[in-house]
Amino acid sequence: MEDSSTTHKNKKPSFFRRFKDQAFYQAMIWPSVILMILFNFIPMYGLIIAFKNYTVLDTIGGAPWVGFEYFQEFFKDPLFWTVIKNTFGIAFFKMLIGFPGAIVLAVLINEVANLHFKKFIQTISYLPHFLSWVILGGMVIMWLSDTGFLNSLLMDLKVISKPIEFMADPNKYWAIAVLSDFWKEVGWGTILYLASMTAIDPSLYEAAKIDGATKWQQIIHITIPGIRQMIALNLILSIGGLLGSNLDQTLVLQNSLNYASSEVLNSYVFKMGIKQGNFSYATAVGIFVSVVSLILIVLSRWGTRKISDKSVF
């Protein structure tokens, strides 16, 4: 990887000469360098406003420093525990059913013998991933409304006598958020597992059958170990993204009545910063989210190193 020129130093042409020789390739890479600086690195510099008292009248550099004041304000905020509880609670349950759900589904799809039917199931199950949360959220709200599908079904079956207010009840929000996310993403979650299952040597299954292994034993002793690396990789990726991925969903499904159980860190940042203009405060909350995410990533890497032979990165 390092310069091959180190081996024959004497022949190395001058920097300018080399630069001129590769001017075409340099011209290809500079647009991206500028894009990165403008859209990735300068915003990173903007993070310092979390430690400043920034108002719209200031420049980012010119605002007065206030240290950790906004972090303290956030920790003292009466909403702090509500937001923390919702963020971690919803994320935990999503993970609890979504992570094993995708593995189980992948194993079962893999066992479907008819290839056409298998392909058909895959096609159908990946589709919801490509619908935006606006579409899906609209569907969910409609299905769960007073006159929606679920209420009319339950009333027809005489299970209930008057419609259940699903979207207006804070006690039902977590379940709605978790299950709708499961419906949208579980099929897509199988894709990498299914890809790595095709790499498992079929003769392993043949041998197991000759030895009289049941289907269950084949799954536990051949299929699951065959995708162990992929499980570890997915675990790290999903833990790292846990706190960051639900803004789209939250903004669509949230309303003033279920607010107490639907407000999560990201939607709180959105409201405080973009809607109300408390830029410094919202940035401090955002940094808090990033730090917690980072801790989770490090922990999960450490954890998966124990169950997997080598670290994923």
Added chain:
Amino acid sequence: MRKTKEEKIFNFVNLVFMVFFTIIIAFPLINIVALSFNDPLDALKGGIFLWPRKFTFESYYTVLENHAIYLAFIVSVSKTIVGIVLHTFVTAITAYALTREDLIGRKWFEIMGILTMFVNGGMIPTFLVFKSYGLLNNFWVYILPVLFSFYDVIIMMNFFRGIPRSLEESAEIDGATPFTVFAKIIIPLSLPVIATIALYHGVYQWNDYMTANIYVNNENLFPLQQLLYKIVSENLSPTVATGTAVVRQTTSQSMQLATMVITTIPVVAVYPFLQKYFVSGLTLGAVKE
């Protein structure tokens, strides 16, 4: 090999489960389409499953009478097409330059690129900086910030590396300029990876409403998804089913249904083409999500 009894039972139970699962996923989607073609007032009585009871285009007429949806459609199509073209172009030239082992500054570039994958300024600092660039209520806010993606660059770079170097060298011996090599040899050989990047970015552009939600409040610049978000979030807060509320909900619901179907059609239309590239787009750099 003969199937054992245990295997037969497993296969049968699995088949039943799979049919059930497919129905759970497909039914809501079909139901929404069926509802959108049903008479709006009649739909509120419930009992519509796979096929409309009173077939009508009324909801679609109502939606298409609305001037805003045409504008939103144009914005969505423009941002998707402009986004695909520019993003794929930037990704391709960056990835190709990075395949040169002797490129000055390559190591630095890679470190910067990896940094952008794991660290970002977060919503508020990004908002303030973009504001100072004049990107608020500006069409280019949909395009410029997502032009560069190191993840996509890695995918394309890996593909380029698989192209035999000898092809380029023989062209160079014949006197081809670097530009000719790139345009006439590399690009035609890389159509599968270009399609992967283009399709994924296209779906992202089409589905994204958060960019508009944060940076745009000029309704003339709303893409379809943001228009739909406004309809969903403002009109369908939980209502008590009294006289006027029912009427309001009727029109609102039918409008939503029709808009949802119209908004989804392009994604469903490219879906079969996209499917070929699912795995290649994911496995090469599963680091993104």
